[in-house]
Amino acid sequence: MFRFSRRRFLALGATATLAAVAGCRSGGFTFLGYQVGADALYDPNIRTVYVPLFNNRAFQTTPYRGFEVDVTEALVREIGKTTTFRVTSDPSTADTELLGNIVSIQKTLLNRNQQNMIREGEIAVTVDVVWRDLRDGTILSNPRRPLPPGVPNPLLDAPPPPFDPNLPLPPDVREIELPLPQRIIATGRLIPELGETNATANTAIYKQIAEKIVSMMEQKWSLPPRP
Secondary structure: OOOOOHHHHHHHHHHHHHHHHHHHHHOEEEEOOEEEEHHHOOOOOOOEEEOOOOEEOOOOOHHHOOHHHHHHHHHHHHHHHHOOOEEEOOHHHOOEEEEEEEEEEEEEEEEEOOOOOEEEEEEEEEEEEEEEEOOOOOEOOOOOOOOOOOOOOHHHHOOOOOOOOOOOOOOOOOOOOOOOOEEEEEEEEEOHHHOOOHHHHHHHHHHHHHHHHHHHOOOOOOOOOOO
């Protein structure tokens, strides 16, 4: 009779830890039949991402000059740290392209002290992002709209025609998909009495923007079809 003792539990935990350490190097691993790691979150058909410098259309004053440079650097570091993608500087060899546009930078004064100086403030940054597949033009950041129940999918349900090498290639009748920018809003706190400055708030904003964009790049969850 099998008994799940403390020794067996520790042995199982040690095995899972070793598998996790080995799997992190390759992007993921399988544990108890489930895919774990970055390979389960990101599309394995995408290998490289081209990330040009973000465009900055916000009103730029002295504390926020070059804001787009810091945001782009934070995003490149987050992609390399979290995802299975590799950032490349050559768009001709990249699978996808990630475009960003800083729309606005707003600083709000929330509270003042007795000397009429800032006690608490908040900086809010709005960014529009478009992720595009350079191989076929698909906008990966657009929301996927599934077909209604009962509507056949001609790309999946129709049987493929027999192969004939003498026939010319059919024309490409796909509709050009228009990009719908995904809007991301990040905020940073500013309390000078606690030693927090504009640089402190900006650093928090860089991290938030990078993490939200990387979360947007995860694969969409899909449920299996009902029997």
